[in-house]
Amino acid sequence: MASAPPAPAPAHTAGPSLVDTLFQRSLDDLVKSLRADPSAAGESAAVARALSEIHREIRTPDAATKAVALQKLTYLSSLHFAPVASHPLAFPAIELLASPSLPHKRLAYLAASLSLHPASLSLLPLATHQLHKDLSPSASTATAHRHVSALALQLLGSPAAATAPDLAVHLAHDLVPHLSRGSPRAIAAAARVIAGSPSAAVPILFKPLAACLASPDPRASTAAAAAFCDLSAPPADAAPFLPLAPDLYNLLTTSRSNWALIKVLKLFARLAPLESRLAGRIVDPICQLLTHSSAMSLTFECIRTVLTALPAHDGAVRLAIGKAKELLAAADDPNLRYLGLLALGMLGPAYAMTVNDCRDVIAQSLGDADTNIRREALYLMRGMIDENNIVAIAAMLVSHAAKSDPEFANDVLGAVLAVCGRNVYELVADFDWYASLLADMARTLHCAQGDEIGRQLVDVGLRVRDARPELVSSARSLLIDPALLGNHFLFPVLSAAAWISGEYVDFTKDPLELVEALLQPRTSLLPMSVRAVYIHAVFKVLTFCFSVYVEKLGDSSKEVDVVFNELVIDQTVRGESKVALGSAEEQDIRASTVRKDPFSHASILYMINLIKTTVGPLVECNEVEVQERARSLIGFVHLIRDIQELNERKVADDDKQSRVNELVKTMRTIFCQELGPVSVIAQMKVASPEGLDLNENLAELTDIVSEDDTAPSTSIFFYPRSRDSVQTRDEPALSIGLSSLSEHRKRHGLFYLPTGKTEDEPSDYPHANDTLPSCSNETVSDDELKTVEPVFAGKKSKATKSRPKVVKLDGEDFLSSMIATTNILKEDPLSGALRGVLSGRDAKTSSAQRASDVNSEGMLNKMGTNESSSQQIENLGNHPTSSSRTSTQQNRDKKKGTNPPESDVKELRKHRSSGRSGHRQGKHKHRERSSTQPDIPPQAPVIQDFLL
């Protein structure tokens, strides 16, 4: 079948092949020629030449020539990845398999095992007959047969055989005698064959293989343990191997071979969770091994087995932890230290204290030269953090990040941020400390976590009122440092700092210094979006200072007069000669006098001048954001001058003063209302007011405002305030079809595919601080603020709102998120009532909102939700009157109503797998020959009590 036909070749082909034979280059020649020219080009040329030679030579009928050619080809394809044509080795290799000479055979088998892979399997059936012949006892001598069968078994153990089911079917019976002799090769080959085609091979091979486990020959039992260890490896189901437990237990207690013991331990680690009685039996022998073994590999395997599979046996776990700590203490061997850390990482939270004991060693490992060790140490450190030690560990980690290389420093910072920010700062008790820690992190060399730090700075500011003074001082320290302006990773942090110091300007000790920092020359390095935030912060600070100043002078109008007279003077001075103002000396003098009182007349003047000189040029800026902010700031400055002009025209004092007060008050009220965090599902709580048609107007507006409007709610953003104009248009005529469709969707929402769009979401969601068209939102935000704020500093801040959940469509997760949203809805009866009133026009609004999805969807996406959460919104939105508990309950019931099929499927699967294991055991005992049966009736797995 696969024999090389020594048929007489035609004369004209025999000629060249003979010459080839005579002058054939051996493998040594080939290697030398390859090494002669070490350059890549020379090598590839040599390979190409050799390949063309080989292709000619390999077709000769002469076995010796063919063997040498095959050897060369094997060399080239395995080491040089020669770009050879498809399956070049397979065919000649199979031809040579039939050669009577052992060296040729060996070469052929080597070539076959190297070259056969799933793509070349079409050729493997050709070899089946030859393998069969080589495996069955022949007339030749015993030793020759042993060598030949060893080669065949080797091929069967190669990866190709595992993917060639035909081969397994045909050769399974030939393996049995070898298995009964206990040949390790046969055992390995049998394992491969079983893995390749279990349905055909298991009935024939499983029992002899299991018998090898009890074989007195240690080589056979070791090989069998290894084979079963492979067969039960994770993707597979370990349950069918439970009946082997007694033999394995024997091996565990009697074997002297570490190799075998390691395999047995691995098997037990997989079996112990399946059978509760097993753990109790194996724990003693394992502890014995753990205490007495001197081999580190075995010790480590014992530790791993105990920690992963026997967590209930406290004594054994403590012993294992002790050993792991010994590994950790091995100063000279990085491997052991790494494995010690790995072992401690396997511990569950129940043993957090014991890990805490060796905190110093782990902290030391953070500075190790090896990235693996550092990573494991960081992982352990991360798991170790709790409320009590968070301050110490986080500070230690941040100081460590300053010393380590950029990549690891950022890993460390990322870990600290993730742990501290987890579950809305669940672990952080002292927010003053956390605010300064965030600033420290930003100042760390190589810090590239600017986005997250900036986000958390703002987020803490919004959520934790008591942390604001400290946040402001942290922000100040960040803003006044000109060095930070050069690092582009820190721009988000600086943006956040600028926003914080503008928003919470009341806590600033020195507004003047702040304005100087915000307007320092190096701010030109910032990207435009951040500059806009800076300028806006200046606006807020200026408003604040001015209002304080005016209030101070409120009682005596005379003083106000004086102020404005001086202001006038200043303005004229500025107008006449810029040189005077521009001179550095004068500025210095001004600055020194101004420092004393930030709210004095002089300091306000200084501030205004500074703003004029630095922000003035930005009025012409190309960037719309910056230009707008700059213009409004300069406009405000001009407004002040207008008031002076009023003064000049000698208007009555009362009038003027009231004018000033009015202006200051207006500006102050604009900025003093508090911003709160906005949850992703907050949209739902806003009832759309009557007469509001979001459809048409916003569709027109998207071109203009889309980018700015869709900024994430937790970060800084500026809303166009002329919202009212949006609301005035009339409703468009609605098509009946659309409304009935949405009505239907409302009723049978569960049966609709998720559209990925939000249905019930007014795209123009006002912020918590805005005055709103509907009063309901006002109450919501107030309510929440009350619940949010910690009463005293140093207390944990609770989650202000339910966290934006990413809903998974798997039963449990979805239900829990449903419960969470129920709670939120319950808080808000007013908007629910409003919705009830509005429900008559519900169909209209929802269809209108669908068209406004362009805007709202973008907003949602930026908020970090994904399709599923918007789907959640949609689901709830389909029940506009569902704010009362009962209706959501219904909703949940409805959900449940759809769930049963799914859970049924799960159960069915469980039954099936257990049925499979039971079936498998039956096979093992009765040798029933059967393959998969998908419809096995569910039955409890019968595990016989072999051990007891």
Added chain:
Amino acid sequence: LSVSCWKKRIPCSNITFLRCCQIHFVLLISRQGKVRLTKWYTPYPQKQRSKVIKEISSLVLSRGPKLCNFVDWQGYRVVYKRYASLYFCMCIDPADNELETLQIIHHYVEILDRYFGNVCELDLIFNFHKAYFILDEILIAGELHESNKKAVLRLVTTQYNEKDKPACTFMCSCEMHYWVALRIGVMIYHDVVE
């Protein structure tokens, strides 16, 4: 035992393979990044093999001397050890025993050393089939099977001494006489031409 149970593949970036042995592959890489030996215990297409080798050699060669011998690579763990100018790398699952794999590497190197007598890179280059043969004796289907060094050595030496025997018998056959005669004839022909 259903088929589906075994056919589950572990997706790992773009490389997927059947999990059915301890060691996925063995690589010998020189310090210059040249491959000296490859042995695959799980099926990889040829294209992926060179990609895998490139990735692993860059990963392993970049590591300093006093670091631990394990590197994580695409969800697997590469256990490597440097002997003279050669890096011996074996790829295992993270759940497997790293120290045991290190011992296997050491075991292999010791046998190579005894067989070749102070083995060097050149030995492996010119006797790559012998290196394969020894590896095949130690590891079968990605598992260690022969932990007895002497047994392996005995087997290898007998096998490669036997190699000459068939060649001798072959020489004696009449076909060989014909072949030798032809060769001499060609040499004479060449002499005449010159």
